[in-house]
Amino acid sequence: MTDTDPRTRPGTVTAVAPSPRPATAPDGTPTPAYVYDLAAVRSAHARLRSWLPEPSELYYSLKANPHPAVVSTLHRLGCRAEVSSPGELGAALEAGVPASDILYTGPGKRDEDIAGALAAGVRDFAVDSVHAVDQLDRAAALHGVRVGYLLRVNPGGGSRGAGLRMTGDPSAFGADAEDVRTRPQRYTGGDHARIEGLHLYLATNIADEAALGDSFGEAIEVARTLCQAVGRPLRTIDLGGGFGAPYAREGELPAYPGLAARLTGELDRALPGWRHHAPTVAFESGRYLTATCGRLLTRVLDVKESHGQRVVVLDTGINHLGGMAGLRRVPPLHPDVVRPDGAGPQDAGRTSTTEPPGPAMICGPLCTPLDTWARSRPLPAVAPGDLLAVPNTGAYGLHASLVLFLGHPAPLEVVTDGGRTVRSDRLTFVRRAEP
Numbered sequence: 145m146t147d148t149d150p151r152t153r154p155g156t157v158t159a160v161a162p163s164p165r166p167a168t169a170p171d172g173t174p175t176p177a178y179v180y181d182l183a184a185v186r187s188a189h190a191r192l193r194s195w196l197p198e199p200s201e202l203y204y205s206l207k208a209n210p211h212p213a214v215v216s217t218l219h220r221l222g223c224r225a226e227v228s229s230p231g232e233l234g235a236a237l238e239a240g241v242p243a244s245d246i247l248y249t250g251p252g253k254r255d256e257d258i259a260g261a262l263a264a265g266v267r268d269f270a271v272d273s274v275h276a277v278d279q280l281d282r283a284a285a286l287h288g289v290r291v292g293y294l295l296r297v298n299p300g301g302g303s304r305g306a307g308l309r310m311t312g313d314p315s316a317f318g319a320d321a322e323d324v325r326t327r328p329q330r331y332t333g334g335d336h337a338r339i340e341g342l343h344l345y346l347a348t349n350i351a352d353e354a355a356l357g358d359s360f361g362e363a364i365e366v367a368r369t370l371c372q373a374v375g376r377p378l379r380t381i382d383l384g385g386g387f388g389a390p391y392a393r394e395g396e397l398p399a400y401p402g403l404a405a406r407l408t409g410e411l412d413r414a415l416p417g418w419r420h421h422a423p424t425v426a427f428e429s430g431r432y433l434t435a436t437c438g439r440l441l442t443r444v445l446d447v448k449e450s451h452g453q454r455v456v457v458l459d460t461g462i463n464h465l466g467g468m469a470g471l472r473r474v475p476p477l478h479p480d481v482v483r484p485d486g487a488g489p490q491d492a493g494r495t496s497t498t499e500p501p502g503p504a505m506i507c508g509p510l511c512t513p514l515d516t517w518a519r520s521r522p523l524p525a526v527a528p529g530d531l532l533a534v535p536n537t538g539a540y541g542l543h544a545s546l547v548l549f550l551g552h553p554a555p556l557e558v559v560t561d562g563g564r565t566v567r568s569d570r571l572t573f574v575r576r577a578e579p
């Protein structure tokens with residue numbers, strides 16, 4: 145039910161090579177249900193790797209989708225894991241990622257979070273301030289180990305074309321680049337935690353290749369300046385990410401065909417040893433790797449006329465998708481609701497009524513008027529019980545939603561691989577007494 149071709153809308157993507165459409169869930173799947181197709185994860189990974197300069201490492205950011213099957217698939221493909229909470233650390237370990245492949249990031253870590261990560265064997269952290277350097281040094285001393293960290297840096301500029309700019313303004317993220325440049329000794333660490341690299345994450349969700357190249361170009365230049373200021377060889381320069389992806393709408397992953405060549409040239413000039421891992425260059429992605437693997441299946445609960453408008457109530461809403469849209473963490477939600485076989489509204493085919501397609505107000509089931517997906521969107525004729533799907537919801541779906549609000553069960557999560565269901569499970573929330 146696109147109102148315009150998604151490929152022509154600003155901020156969306158240009159299709160180059162089609163990625164496989166996730167398989168249709170088996171008939172009778174209880175809804176609401178997220179369906180993640182691992183073949184689509186593999187395809188997205190191959191596509192992203194093809195845009196990156198070599199040699200480089202790629203971190204999968206679990207915040208996009210920490211489902212163990214997704215995480216273990218990406219780890220088997222060579223991704224390391226970027227986690228930023230005890231829950232994400234647990235998900236990475238449960239998925240079989242060894243602690244030595246985990247980078248623990250985040251601007252505010254409790255002492256017990258760091259202690260738990262150290263106990264689990266994590267030795268790579270990203271820190272965001274002078275206090276965080278001291279905190280990590282103390283924690284490592286208490287634990288009797290030595291750790292390395294990437295110093296996250298907040299440069300002065302900002303990235304053009306970013307969906308969500310992460311730096312350049314006052315922020316919890318990173319130390320000001322200028323302070324690191326002029327007073328590097330504040331950031332190089334103590335006896336147990338030592339600086340081993342830089343972490344630059346300037347922006348996210350950039351579909352335009354030139355803008356993404358500019359963002360990485362800025363990161364490389366900052367890294368060059370700060371490597372000189374720190375005055376000791378650094379093991380890793382994590383240039384972050386910013387790779388775009390369609391969200392809850394039809395569309396393909398963006399293509400960046402010239403990115404690797406551009407970054408190779410810039411890295412050769414700024415960090416000449418990078419081709420021999422001196423330093424190792426790393427990238428991060430959440431949404432590019434997982435957005436297109438997922439669909440949210442939903443059934444129509446009710447259809448009615450309200451003051452002259454058709455109102456369609458679905459069995460899923462902001463508790464399962466898009467709950468963070470209002471917080472700018474994910475794009476505003478204007479979902480495409482389509483037939484699960486991918487047919488558009490005009491191909492609606494099987495309908496339970498003779499009602500013609502037309503605009504409808506699309507609502508979730510929650511007892512709040514805020515649970516409105518769209519005030520007026522084209523929708524085929526539907527009736528209670530009809531199955532619909534929201535495409536491209538493999539990233540920032542369930543885990544960026546208001547799951548506890550109003551107490552509905554979490555949706556089923558079904559994992560398929562090329563059409564075969566490999567597992568299905570459901571998160572549950574349990575209140576436990578604490579002393």
Ligand SMILES: Cc1ncc(COP(=O)(O)O)c(C=O)c1O
Pocket residue numbers: 205208226249310345348349385386387428429430431432539
């Ligand atoms: C440090 C860091 N890494 C990775 C990501 C993942 O971003 P995306 O899903 O857009 O690739 C984010 C997103 O905010 C981030 O802050």
